[in-house]
Amino acid sequence: MIGVQTTQVYQIFIKASPERVWEAITNPQMVAQYFFGTQMEKSTFAVGSSVRSWSPDRKTLWTDNTVLESSPPRKLVHTWRSLYDKELASEAESRVTWEIEPQEGGYSKLTVIHDRLEGALKTAANVSGGWTLILSGLKTLVETGHPLTVFGRSGT
């Protein structure tokens, strides 16, 4: 399939310390403000621990991922399965890596790599637009303290 990538890389510069970026990725209250309103359960983010996220009304399990690698505040690797959609949920597990590198001028470079998508081509097509929106929202939240307006718009 043209345009469907089994290794996807997303990168963004955020004016914040790696610690603040790590917090935005792991703090459920912050995650809810840029990740489609998802309600994430508290997790230790230690290797082997699970990270479960629910729909905004907490009725549907959206993801139930396992932490594969964890070195706060620089790197987090976890499995990915798209439980939010029946068709995608049946696809094979893939992998998400978050890398945070401090930059000059008080910036952090956040890179998200979603790979091992060979057995999950529908997920690959589904997440590509989502990650850009999520990272754009994460940046806005960390830099301004407010969520990106796109999530607040009603009726669209």
Next chain:
Amino acid sequence: MSDDDDRVFKALADRARRRLLDRLFEREGRTLTELASKMAMTRFGVMKHLRVLEEAGLIVTRRSGREKLHFLNPVPIRLIHDRWIDKYTESRVSALARLKAQLEERGTA
């Protein structure tokens, strides 16, 4: 960050660089050799364009063994979209939506 916007717009204002982005959209994780193969320019020329794209954040390179692979990074285009395109298209779309609502109201009256 307007400096970043400048870099993105400048990087996009070149046909060869847009072609390189399109080739990465078709399939990512390509090497310089692969990317240079169908371009009507020298390997050095392609390298220069890739550097401009990388500095603008439009591509990200990652090492895989001895190879340097190039990936498309769609995030800066998203930020440009949020900052520039959404702003202008939204008002037009809502103006059209208003017009539609008015015409429909009139139609039922």
